[in-house]
Amino acid sequence: MKKKSKFKFNISFPGFKFQKSIGIDLGTANTLVYDKQKEKIVLNEPSVVAVDRETKKVLAVGKEAKDMLGKTPDHIMAVRPLREGVIADYDITEAMIKYFIKKVFGKFNMILPEVMICVPIEVTGVEKRAVLEAAISAGAKRAYLIEEARAAALGAGIDISAPEGNMIVDIGGGSTDIAVISLGGTIVSKSIRIAGNNFDEDIIKYIKRRHNLLIGEKTAEEIKIKIGTAIPLEEDETMIIKGRDLMTGLPKPLEISSSEVLDAIKDSLDAIVTSVKQVLEKTPPELSADIVDKGIVMAGGGSMIRNFPELLAKNTLLNVVLAENALESVVLGAGLALDKLDVLRKIEKAER
Ligand SMILES: Nc1ncnc2c1ncn2[C@@H]1O[C@H](COP(=O)(O)OP(=O)(O)OP(=O)(O)O)[C@@H](O)[C@H]1O
Ligand SMILES: [Mg+2]
Known part of the structure; x- marks a missing residue:
C-alpha cells in the first residue's frame, strides 16, 4: 500500500484548502451548488441550456440561457434538460453539469473535488450512471448520488440516522x-x-378556458407566487395580469383572484x-x-x-x-451527506 503523506491534510495556506467538496442539487427548475469548505451556496442558476439546433453546440447555460427561453431565434433552442424530475436529454444534462462544476472550480484546478449530486428517487440506473460519469468527466475525483428526499431531510435538519x-x-x-x-x-x-410547474400549467389552462386569454409561463408563476393559495383565503386577493386575447389576437389586461387560482390548481x-x-x-x-x-x-x-x-x-x-430553507434544503443536505457516508445506506458512487 502506498504510504500516505502525513502532511496531506495538514498544510493549509490562507484562502487555500486542500480538500474540496461540493453538493449539487440538479433540479428541474434550478441547479444549486453548495461549497462545503466555504460553507455556502456558491451557485444558483436555472437548469436551462441554449443549444444550436443544427450543430447541437451548447451556446449558453443557466441564467443566460433562461433569458433566451421563449424568445430565441429559429436556430437556437433553449431547453430544460431535466424535465419532470428525470433526465430528458443526456448530452445536454452532461454539458450542464460540466459547465456548473467548472464554473465553481475554475478551469485550471489542481485539486479535484468530491461531488455529491441529488437525483429524484425514481431515476433509472442508466440515468444515474450518466450523471455520475458527467461529474467525473467534469473533473470530480469522486462522485456520489443521493436521492432528493433524503438530502432534503438532511438539509431540513432532520437526524436521518436515528432509528x-x-x-x-x-x-x-x-x-x-x-x-x-x-x-x-x-x-x-x-x-x-x-409539482410546482404543474401549478403554472394549470393556471395557464384555466385562464385560457375561462377567460380566453393566453398567458406565458413566467406570468403564471408570478400569479402562483403572488396570490396562489392551497386553501380558500378569508379575503380574496386579486392581481392584474396581461395576456393575448384569443378572440381578437390583441394584448389584454385581466383581473384574477386567489379563489380562481385555487380552482385552477x-x-x-x-x-x-x-x-x-x-x-x-x-x-x-x-x-x-x-x-x-x-x-x-x-x-x-x-x-x-x-x-x-x-x-x-x-x-x-x-x-x-x-x-x-425550503428552496435550499436539498443542496444543503447534499453537502451534509458527504460527512455521513458511513450512515447513509445505498449511495451510488463513481471514482476516477
Ligand atoms: N414562493 C413560492 N411560492 C410558490 N411556488 C414557488 C415559490 N418559490 C418557488 N416556487 C416554485 O417552486 C418550484 C421550484 O422549486 P425547486 O427549486 O425546489 O425545484 P427543483 O428542485 O428545481 O425541481 P425538482 O426537485 O422537481 O427537480 C417552481 O415551480 C417555482 O415556481
Ligand atoms: Mg428539487
Whole structure:
C-alpha cells in the first residue's frame, strides 16, 4: 500500500484548502451548488441550456440561457434538460453539469473535488450512471448520488440516522418526492411527476378556458407566487395580469383572484395530498407512530404556495411544517451527506 503523506491534510495556506467538496442539487427548475469548505451556496442558476439546433453546440447555460427561453431565434433552442424530475436529454444534462462544476472550480484546478449530486428517487440506473460519469468527466475525483428526499431531510435538519421514522415531502418544480426515512435509509417512498410547474400549467389552462386569454409561463408563476393559495383565503386577493386575447389576437389586461387560482390548481394539490396519504398507509406502524409525534416536513419550492402545509395538515391530521430553507434544503443536505457516508445506506458512487 502506498504510504500516505502525513502532511496531506495538514498544510493549509490562507484562502487555500486542500480538500474540496461540493453538493449539487440538479433540479428541474434550478441547479444549486453548495461549497462545503466555504460553507455556502456558491451557485444558483436555472437548469436551462441554449443549444444550436443544427450543430447541437451548447451556446449558453443557466441564467443566460433562461433569458433566451421563449424568445430565441429559429436556430437556437433553449431547453430544460431535466424535465419532470428525470433526465430528458443526456448530452445536454452532461454539458450542464460540466459547465456548473467548472464554473465553481475554475478551469485550471489542481485539486479535484468530491461531488455529491441529488437525483429524484425514481431515476433509472442508466440515468444515474450518466450523471455520475458527467461529474467525473467534469473533473470530480469522486462522485456520489443521493436521492432528493433524503438530502432534503438532511438539509431540513432532520437526524436521518436515528432509528425513528421521519417523513419528508419535497415538492420541486417537476417532481414531488415523498419518503419515510429511518436509520439512514429510505423505508417507503413515492415520486410523482406533479409539482410546482404543474401549478403554472394549470393556471395557464384555466385562464385560457375561462377567460380566453393566453398567458406565458413566467406570468403564471408570478400569479402562483403572488396570490396562489392551497386553501380558500378569508379575503380574496386579486392581481392584474396581461395576456393575448384569443378572440381578437390583441394584448389584454385581466383581473384574477386567489379563489380562481385555487380552482385552477386544486386537482394538482389533491394529487400530491393523495400520494402523501398513500405513503402513510404503507408505512410500518412503529414508524407511523414516530410520524404522529414528529409530523411531516415539507421542502422544495413547490411547497411554498401559501397554506400548503395547512392543507396537508388538514388532510392527514398530522403536524406539518415547511422547512426554513425550503428552496435550499436539498443542496444543503447534499453537502451534509458527504460527512455521513458511513450512515447513509445505498449511495451510488463513481471514482476516477
Ligand atoms: N414562493 C413560492 N411560492 C410558490 N411556488 C414557488 C415559490 N418559490 C418557488 N416556487 C416554485 O417552486 C418550484 C421550484 O422549486 P425547486 O427549486 O425546489 O425545484 P427543483 O428542485 O428545481 O425541481 P425538482 O426537485 O422537481 O427537480 C417552481 O415551480 C417555482 O415556481
Ligand atoms: Mg428539487
